[in-house]
Amino acid sequence: MVAVRANKAHRDERIALVxxxxxxxxFVIAIALILGFLAFNGTRLFWGDHYSPIAFLFxxxxxxxxxxxxxxxxxLGSLVATxxxxxxxxxxxxxxxxxxxxxxxxxxxxxxxxxxxxxVGIPSVVYGWLGLTLLVPAIATVFHLPDGDGLLxxxxxxxxxxxxxxxxxxxDALKVVPNSxxxxxxxxxxxxxxxxxxxxxxxxxxxxxxxxxxxxxRAIGETLAVQLVLGNAAIIPTSLLQPASAxxxxxxxxxxxxxxxxxxxxxxxxxxxxxxxxxxxxIILIRFALRRRT
Amino acid sequence: MMTESQSVPLxxxxxxxxxxxxxxxxxxxxxxxxxxxxxxxxxxxxxxxPSGCGKSTFLRALNRMHDLTPGTRVEGKVTLDGIDIYAxxxxxxxxxxxxxMVFQRPNPFPKSIFExxxxxxxxxxxxxxxxxxxxxxxxLRAAALWDEVKDRLNRSALDLSGGQQQRLCIxxxxxVEPEVILMDEPASALDPIATSKIEDxxxxxxxxxxxxxxxxxxxxxxxxxxxxxxxxxGELIEVGTTSDIFTRPKDKRxxxxxxxxxx
Amino acid sequence: xxxxxVATPAVGRLRSSNARSRRIVDRIATAAxxxxxxxxxxxxxxxxxxxxxxxASAISWHFLTGSPTAGEAGGGIGPLIFNSFYILILxxxxxxxxxxxxxxxxxxxAVGGRFKAIVQFSAESLATVPSIVMGLFGLLVFVSxxxxxxxxxxxxxxxxxxxxxxxxxxxxxxLAGVPATYREASMGLGATKWQTVLKVILPSAIxxxxxxxxxxxxxxxxxxxxxxxxxxxxxxxGRSAYDLNPFHTAETLxxxxxxxxxxxxxxxxxxxxxxxxxxxxxxxLVFNVIARVVGRQLTVRFTGKA
Numbered sequence: 075m076v077a078v079r080a081n082k083a084h085r086d087e088r089i090a091l092v093x094x095x096x097x098x099x100x101f102v103i104a105i106a107l108i109l110g111f112l113a114f115n116g117t118r119l120f121w122g123d124h125y126s127p128i129a130f131l132f133x134x135x136x137x138x139x140x141x142x143x144x145x146x147x148x149x150l151g152s153l154v155a156t157x158x159x160x161x162x163x164x165x166x167x168x169x170x171x172x173x174x175x176x177x178x179x180x181x182x183x184x185x186x187x188x189x190x191x192x193x194v195g196i197p198s199v200v201y202g203w204l205g206l207t208l209l210v211p212a213i214a215t216v217f218h219l220p221d222g223d224g225l226l227x228x229x230x231x232x233x234x235x236x237x238x239x240x241x242x243x244x245x246d247a248l249k250v251v252p253n254s255x256x257x258x259x260x261x262x263x264x265x266x267x268x269x270x271x272x273x274x275x276x277x278x279x280x281x282x283x284x285x286x287x288x289x290x291x292r293a294i295g296e297t298l299a300v301q302l303v304l305g306n307a308a309i310i311p312t313s314l315l316q317p318a319s320a321x322x323x324x325x326x327x328x329x330x331x332x333x334x335x336x337x338x339x340x341x342x343x344x345x346x347x348x349x350x351x352x353x354x355x356x357i358i359l360i361r362f363a364l365r366r367r368t
Numbered sequence: 369m370m371t372e373s374q375s376v377p378l379x380x381x382x383x384x385x386x387x388x389x390x391x392x393x394x395x396x397x398x399x400x401x402x403x404x405x406x407x408x409x410x411x412x413x414x415x416x417x418p419s420g421c422g423k424s425t426f427l428r429a430l431n432r433m434h435d436l437t438p439g440t441r442v443e444g445k446v447t448l449d450g451i452d453i454y455a456x457x458x459x460x461x462x463x464x465x466x467x468x469m470v471f472q473r474p475n476p477f478p479k480s481i482f483e484x485x486x487x488x489x490x491x492x493x494x495x496x497x498x499x500x501x502x503x504x505x506x507x508l509r510a511a512a513l514w515d516e517v518k519d520r521l522n523r524s525a526l527d528l529s530g531g532q533q534q535r536l537c538i539x540x541x542x543x544v545e546p547e548v549i550l551m552d553e554p555a556s557a558l559d560p561i562a563t564s565k566i567e568d569x570x571x572x573x574x575x576x577x578x579x580x581x582x583x584x585x586x587x588x589x590x591x592x593x594x595x596x597x598x599x600x601x602g603e604l605i606e607v608g609t610t611s612d613i614f615t616r617p618k619d620k621r622x623x624x625x626x627x628x629x630x631x
Numbered sequence: 632x633x634x635x636x637v638a639t640p641a642v643g644r645l646r647s648s649n650a651r652s653r654r655i656v657d658r659i660a661t662a663a664x665x666x667x668x669x670x671x672x673x674x675x676x677x678x679x680x681x682x683x684x685x686x687a688s689a690i691s692w693h694f695l696t697g698s699p700t701a702g703e704a705g706g707g708i709g710p711l712i713f714n715s716f717y718i719l720i721l722x723x724x725x726x727x728x729x730x731x732x733x734x735x736x737x738x739x740x741a742v743g744g745r746f747k748a749i750v751q752f753s754a755e756s757l758a759t760v761p762s763i764v765m766g767l768f769g770l771l772v773f774v775s776x777x778x779x780x781x782x783x784x785x786x787x788x789x790x791x792x793x794x795x796x797x798x799x800x801x802x803x804x805x806l807a808g809v810p811a812t813y814r815e816a817s818m819g820l821g822a823t824k825w826q827t828v829l830k831v832i833l834p835s836a837i838x839x840x841x842x843x844x845x846x847x848x849x850x851x852x853x854x855x856x857x858x859x860x861x862x863x864x865x866x867x868x869g870r871s872a873y874d875l876n877p878f879h880t881a882e883t884l885x886x887x888x889x890x891x892x893x894x895x896x897x898x899x900x901x902x903x904x905x906x907x908x909x910x911x912x913x914x915x916l917v918f919n920v921i922a923r924v925v926g927r928q929l930t931v932r933f934t935g936k937a
Contacts, residue, residue: 083822083823083825083826084823086823086825086826087823087824087825087826090825090828090829091740091825093732094732094733094735094736094740095736095746096732097728097729097730097732097733097736098732098733098736098737098741098746098750099750100729100733100795101733101750101753101754101757101795101796101799102749102750102753104753104757104792104795105753105756105757105760106753107768107772108757108760108764108765108768108792111768111771111772112764112767112768115771166667166671169664169667169668170664170667170668170671170672172664173664173665173667173668174668177661177664177665178668179438186672188919188923189672189676190672191846191919192915192916192919193675193679195846195849195850195853195915195918195919196679196853196911196912196915197850197852197853197854197855197885197911197915198853198855198856199853199855199885199886199888199889199908199911200682200853200885200888200908200911200912202889203888203892203904203905203908204678204682204908206892207901207904208678208681234675234678237671237675238675252475254471254473254475255475255477256436257433257436257471257475258471258475258476258477258537258540259477259487260433260436260464261431261433261464261468261469261471261541262464262465262468262487262488262491262540262541262544263461263462263463263464263465263488263491263492263544264461264487264488264491265461265653265654265656265657266657266661267656267657267660267661268491268653268657272487272491273477273487276477276478276479277477277478291758291759294761295760295761295762295763295764296761297761297762297763297855297856298855298856298889302889302892322761322763322856325763325767326763326856326859329767329770329860330859330860330864343767346763346764346767349761349763349764350760350761350764353759353760353761353764354756354759354760357755357759358755358756358759361755459650459654461650461653461654462650465650491653492649493649
């Protein structure tokens, strides 16, 4: 009797293993397919339509229907908007994470934690709508302009969007540092600020770095929020207060209008592929660097 | 093992620290009641007693570590060279500069050995690289660790063994040049060989520093201390030279603890 | 042993030379952090609260259940809400089994080994794909290659790919939270690994697992970029009816918010947009609350500890 049950149990075990491994395999197949499809369609502009990659990456003249596919304005727009988001949202997020972990009284910190989690979950289209209807008019008023859209609005909206993530993860990273570090530093005569900057943040640096990386990831890939506040002018931005464009916003705007099989559509796919490469490459590179350091 | 101070009564030595009517509360629970103690300069004072008797709580009041735990209240007077360290005008940061602490579990920072040792001096304003290197060597020698680490000062402190880490923590404390060193069961997490190294070290340290050491081991207290204080249930029961406490205790409760009636 | 010369400060002084400036720095830094944090969190909450107030005037029974109009004012978002839930459920049907199984495999079975590393790397890479790019992949595969055109199921499959890594991480964390002693006890009684995972570990982890699933659901509910070109945002076709056919277009609430502004075909765009935004915000809150409450209840139920 026991032997029969044991055999069934072992057979179940084998079936289970097959199922679980197959599900794990889905991940591998998925990323391979995505890379494959995007690479194929993303490079079609170059090997199919014989458009020069240099002209694509560095050309500043974009005219989808007219056959000119210089994507530099979008690349620059994405980089500037993301850069602003990280420069504002990164340090601010870490600082507030420090606040919640080290300075705030327990009750205040635990009251705010659910609030931060809710902020993480707010859809980007809502952030975009709020940016469009609240922030853009405010910028227009402050700077005496007819319209407030542009990279400044996008940068601010993006930094607001990544703040909750950076705050939450930085706070978690700091909480993991054992209390014996805080005591040891205090016992040597350090002030709390010195303990934070010289011991705690260095100890939590890999966790904080992950927080910032995830912030960058969200900012680069963000589509709706930036599309609504950027103004969508396909020119190289000369000021933060002019309408501009980014890779994501251009793709979502024109993908529906570009005719199938046209150079326009292929150019959009090339932009998507570029976006994928930047996003994936940046994050994986940084993760590798982190893993080597610890 | 007899020390030379056994024949010198406690009262006649110069006091480095004086604790008067110390009361410590965790919320509404009173963990230390009306403790009074004179700590002689440049001797080793052991604090013994069963677990939960408050000896660690008492020790932490001596360098204002309780300031870091909200909900803890310290009342009474703790003086260093006659100055009350709890006076409102006194900055706890400077208190901890002059009264250092070594903890039960070694707690080196995740930095290099060198960075750990010079952390204190750097904070207190020393920026000269040459001076820092000198301080590091001096402190590591005084902690009996120099020979073992001198070739790998830039390696992570976390690679050291437990005993080495604890001696590194001692070197770290020595580097800020305190006058008093508080030790909270410094060898309890270490193996016997590492423990005896730490005990030898304490024997050397007392030539230049006042050492107050909490220990749960009576044998350790008997080995290394000049004076002993016995705590029980939040009260300081008896103080005296180590040999007096262990051979001629005045209080019955002390005698019961010494003879092992409770542990 | 070398003797140390001890520096004794002058009697009566209890100061080190730079203590005062360090104390000032400490006070300033502390104050700055307090101010910055309070300001930012308050501003964020005000931002959101303002939208609540603005959108509240749009909310009515008709708004929440009625259909969008073809050009007049007074349209509702009923079918859009329905589509959001519909696509959410479809997505979960695919995502949860695959992710949980993969998570179980990585956490309980594969100890080191090349396959585990490849899967882990694939999951991390998958997580870096921006949502619009995933939407384009869905466009290429489901809409074009499969010739489905815009469908709810196309959107759901795209969202599945987008959320597989997050759901797997949720599973792994939930499983990691189960004490090793449970596994040891079960294996020690002669259970196979699968029996242990199914009967001991999974029930213990059900609380954090459910919390994670509900939180990810909240994000799926608000997803836009990946759905525009897979589930569709056509002018009127897919949004005017409560339709259960997965092979029809299905415009969700989040996509609808984007579209109503972009198309600007109706005169009361602001009213509809604000109302939609409010509903989305409320749903985020609801998902968050449910995640916590249900998670805690399940943990108590299955493990007996609060």
